[in-house]
Amino acid sequence: QVQLQESGPGLVKPSETLSLTCTVSGGSISNYYWTWIRQPPGKGLDWIGYVYYSGSTNYNPSLKSRVTISADTSRNQVSLKLTSVTAADTAVYYCARGRGGYYWNFDLWGRGTLVSVSS
Amino acid sequence: QSALTQPASVSGSPGQSITISCTGTSSDVGGYNYVSWYQHHPGKAPKLMIYEVSNRPSGVSNRFSGSKSGNTASLTISGLQAEDEADYYCSSYTSGSTLVVFGGGTKLTVL
Numbered sequence: 001q002v003q004l005q006e007s008g009p010g011l012v013k014p015s016e017t018l019s020l021t022c023t024v025s026g027g028s029i030s031n032y033y034w035t036w037i038r039q040p041p042g043k044g045l046d047w048i049g050y051v052y053y054s055g056s057t058n059y060n061p062s063l064k065s066r067v068t069i070s071a072d073t074s075r076n077q078v079s080l081k082l083t084s085v086t087a088a089d090t091a092v093y094y095c096a097r098g099r100g101g102y103y104w105n106f107d108l109w110g111r112g113t114l115v116s117v118s119s
Numbered sequence: 120q121s122a123l124t125q126p127a128s129v130s131g132s133p134g135q136s137i138t139i140s141c142t143g144t145s146s147d148v149g150g151y152n153y154v155s156w157y158q159h160h161p162g163k164a165p166k167l168m169i170y171e172v173s174n175r176p177s178g179v180s181n182r183f184s185g186s187k188s189g190n191t192a193s194l195t196i197s198g199l200q201a202e203d204e205a206d207y208y209c210s211s212y213t214s215g216s217t218l219v220v221f222g223g224g225t226k227l228t229v230l
Contacts, residue, residue, distance in 0.1 A: 004164070035219075037221075043121075043223070044121040044208065044221055044222060044223035044224050045121075045208055045210070045221040045224070046221070047217055047218065047219040047220065047221065050218075058218060060217050061216045061217065062217075094164075094165070096165075099167065099170060099176075103218070103219070104153050104155075104210075104211075104212035104218065104219050105153065105155040105167065105170045105171070105210065106155070106157075106165075106167060107167045107170075107176060108164075108167075109157075109164040109165045109166070110164055111162070111163060111164045112164070
């Protein structure tokens with residue numbers, strides 16, 4: 001079955017760039033939207049943005065100036081880059097697949113990866 | 120502050136039914152039938168339980184059902200079981216700039 005696995009550094013220094021990868025196994029990233037979602041400690045879920053497998057993107061306006069999401073069909077991976085991080089970016093980061101070619105609901109999620117921003 | 124409002128916690132005994140509400144606005148929950156519900160056991164991947172207000176993905180128990188009235192969507196779990204104890208989140212498409220909004224989550228305790 002299709003599985004998603006987030007990976008990347010668990011600790012990032014303030015002002016640096018957070019980089020995460022979502023590796024999709026058991027299926028192709030083609031023909032789907034891929035979304036990054038985060039959950040700060042003790043808080044709810046926040047939508048970061050999505051990439052369609054072909055490369056089109058849409059981002060949360062509150063993060064738009066700092067975020068880049070990309071898809072690599074050859075590696076079957078989706079990536080997230082968030083620049084100029086602060087402590088407010090500390091969160092569990094999830095990647096998720098849009099159900100049935102849509103981007104507003106998510107039928108598969110990864111387990112998430114905790115990223116802490118601290119010096 | 121999450122865009123959609125959920126109760127922080129609900130509880131019920133095995134076999135009982137519970138309902139979790141999710142209140143938004145006419146720009147999200149009330150305006151579109153694109154409400155979803157997710158179950159999250161800490162440390163595991165969240166699981167889609169309901170999509171488009173009331174549809175269950177294949178494999179999800181029919182004990183889970185969804186509905187909507189005005190700006191409020193609801194998730195009902197009947198015949199509560201111990202394994203239902205988890206956090207539940209609602210989400211909706213929104214005509215706002217963020218496109219997708221979530222609730223703050225509801226912790227379900229099975230007594």
